[in-house]
Each structure stands twice: as structure tokens, then as C-alpha cells.
Amino acid sequence: MDLVTVDKLLTTTRSVRARLDLTRLVPPELIEECLEIAVQAPQGSGNCRYQFIVVTDAAKRRELADLYRKAFVQFYPPEAIAKGMQTQPRDTASWIALHDHFEDAPALIIACTEGRPENRSPERLAGLYGNILPIAWSLMLALRARGVGAAWTTIVFTYEKEVAEILQLPENLTPSVCLPVAYFTGDDFKPAKRVPARERTHWNTWGARR
Amino acid sequence: MDRASVDQLLTTTRTVRKRLDLRRPVEPAVIQECLELAIQAPNGGNQNRYHFVVVTDPVKRAAVGAIYKKVFSRRQVVHLGVAYYTGTDFKPGPRIPARARTYWDGWGQQR
Numbered sequence: 001m002d003l004v005t006v007d008k009l010l011t012t013t014r015s016v017r018a019r020l021d022l023t024r025l026v027p028p029e030l031i032e033e034c035l036e037i038a039v040q041a042p043q044g045s046g047n048c049r050y051q052f053i054v055v056t057d058a059a060k061r062r063e064l065a066d067l068y069r070k071a072f073v074q075f076y077p078p079e080a081i082a083k084g085m086q087t088q089p090r091d092t093a094s095w096i097a098l099h100d101h102f103e104d105a106p107a108l109i110i111a112c113t114e115g116r117p118e119n120r121s122p123e124r125l126a127g128l129y130g131n132i133l134p135i136a137w138s139l140m141l142a143l144r145a146r147g148v149g150a151a152w153t154t155i156v157f158t159y160e161k162e163v164a165e166i167l168q169l170p171e172n173l174t175p176s177v178c179l180p181v182a183y184f185t186g187d188d189f190k191p192a193k194r195v196p197a198r199e200r201t202h203w204n205t206w207g208a209r210r
Numbered sequence: 211m212d213r214a215s216v217d218q219l220l221t222t223t224r225t226v227r228k229r230l231d232l233r234r235p236v237e238p239a240v241i242q243e244c245l246e247l248a249i250q251a252p253n254g255g256n257q258n259r260y261h262f263v264v265v266t267d268p269v270k271r272a273a274v275g276a277i278y279k280k281v282f283s284r285r286q287v288v289h290l291g292v293a294y295y296t297g298t299d300f301k302p303g304p305r306i307p308a309r310a311r312t313y314w315d316g317w318g319q320q321r
Binding site: 007012013037042043044048053060088091137142144146152154166167168170195196202205210 | 211212216218219220221222223224225238242245246247248249250251252254255256258260262263264265266267270302303305306307308309311312313315316317318
């Protein structure tokens with residue numbers, strides 16, 4: 001396998017917010033192709049519990065965007081945004097760009113798992129979300145290889161009941177991640193600033209370095 | 211980007227159980243290199259909340275293994291067992307096609 005391509009894909013697939021080309025439609029066939037690739041991600045026991053809602057309808061995108069913005073101010077109140085502009089100006093500007101244009105992405109892909117988180121112990125919660133999060137990440141990678149960016153978002157599910165109502169979701173479903181998708185502009189994505197994994201890797205016992 | 215390589219990677223990365231080569235150690239440097247790549251995945255607000263514990267000590271692996279066996283019937287996955295695999299002929303897995311589970315603009319609506 002071509003490690004250069006693989007490592008580039010894995011280190012330069014960013015959440016794209018400010019660089020989404022909102023004027024260009026993403027063909028539904030391309031979304032379907034990427035979903036078929038994504039469901040090949042490993043899963044715990046082969047249960048195929050995934051379900052996807054692709055929202056292209058402009059009125060529904062607007063309704064979801066309004067919920068997103070309602071949640072956004074709770075997570076990022078004005079004082080947090082002001083502080084963010086000092087400490088993480090690029091990230092913060094990109095969050096604001098998404099906030100302002102959430103409904104303008106030509107498609108919102110909502111990845112769901114069958115099953116509900118209520119009354120689950122922590123390890124069974126990990127199992128529930130483990131059904132869908134590797135798929136959602138594979139979806140972002142497949143889209144990125146085709147020139148399409150996506151932003152990983154979850155705060156809209158602060159209003160999960162309203163989301164379920166807009167999309168007529170069955171009750172046993174957990175919408176887990178909402179990806180606004182659009183072609184990105186430019187292709188010079190770089191690895192992000194992260195705390196190096198080696199500073200957070202413990203060998204055999206907490207705090208032990210190699 | 212070489213789409214054939216990308217699609218092969220994404221469709222043939224299986225959960226490997228029976229084909230793990232348990233006699234061959236995985237170099238710690240390889241594990242660390244992969245962790246450095248992995249943390250480039252998006253994380254909420256770039257808060258970098260990840261921590262990894264790598265267990266190579268045989269006594270601790272045995273203890274974790276004993277717990278795994280005890281709760282096996284609950285089929286939970288809370289850690290990754292890693293080893294080199296044998297062969298390289300992984301195929302896409304059997305899946306319900308995503309198109310059978312994809313709805314457009316509302317539950318139950320096909321394109």
C-alpha cells in the first residue's frame with residue numbers, strides 16, 4: 001500500500017468550514033459512492049446498524065441551521081468567541097464561518113446508529129457510538145480524496161427531538177454526527193497543531209514513558 | 211490523491227482477529243508513529259483530550275485478557291489488540307449496502 005498517500009490522507013483530512021465552496025453542488029452519486037466505501041469501516045460484530053439521512057432540501061437545511069445556531073451560542077457565548085479570537089484566531093474564525101453559512105452547504109449528511117444511549121453503561125455507550133463513528137470518519141476520508149470537504153459537528157443534537165421531527169426519524173435511532181459537505185477550495189491542507197501523541201502515550205501503566 | 215489507494219485502504223481495513231501474527235512483536239516505534247498520524251483526525255474544538263495506554267507487559271496483557279474473556283458474551287470493544295497480520299488479501303466485508311440505509315431529506319425517502 002502506498003504509505004505516502006495513506007499518511008497524507010490521514011494527516012490532512014481536516015474539518016473544513018471556511019474553505020467550503022458553497023456555490024457548487026455535490027452530485028448525489030458522489031455522496032452515495034462515498035457512503036458505500038464508508039460502511040466498510042470495521043464494526044464490533046457485523047450488525048450494520050448504520051442509517052444515513054442526506055439533507056439537500058433548502059428549507060430543511062435552513063431549519064437545521066437555525067437549531068445549530070441556537071446550540072452554538074450556548075457552547076460558544078460571545079465572551080468565549082472574543083477570547084477565542086485572541087487564543088485560536090484561525091479556528092475561531094472558521095467556527096464562525098460555519099455558524100454563518102451552515103444552511104449554505106449543498107448537503108448535510110446525518111449519520112445515525114440504531115439504538116439509544118439512555119440507560120447504557122459507559123462501555124456499552126462506547127459500543128453504541130462505535131457502530132457509527134468509524135464510518136463517519138471513513139466517509140470524511142473518502143469525500144476528501146474526491147475534493148469534498150466536511151465539518152464534524154454534533155452540537156445540533158442539543159435539539160435532537162426537533163431534528164428528529166424535521167427528518168421524521170424513528171425513535172430507536174441516535175443521530176450521532178452531522179456533516180455539512182461541499183467541495184473545498186485549494187488543496188494545500190496541512191497537519192493540524194496537536195498535542196503530540198507521544199506526550200499522551202503511556203506504556204503499560206499510566207505515566208510510564210518508553 | 212491516488213483514489214485507488216485510498217479506496218482500497220478504506221474498504222479493506224478489517225477488524226483482524228484470526229489473522230493476527232501473535233509470534234511477531236509490533237515495534238513500539240511503529241505504534242507511536244501510527245498514534246501521531248491518528249491524532250490528526252478532527253477533534254471537537256481542537257481540545258486534544260486524547261490519552262493512550264499501550265499494554266505490552268505480558269502480565270498485564272494476561273490480566274486484561276482475563277477480563278475480556280469474562281465479559282466476552284457482552285461483546286464490547288474497549289481496547290485494540292494489535293499484531294502484524296498474515297497475508298495481504300483483505301476484501302471488502304459483507305455489509306448492508308449504504309444505499310439501502312440512505313434517505314434523502316427525511317426518513318424513508320429515496321432519491
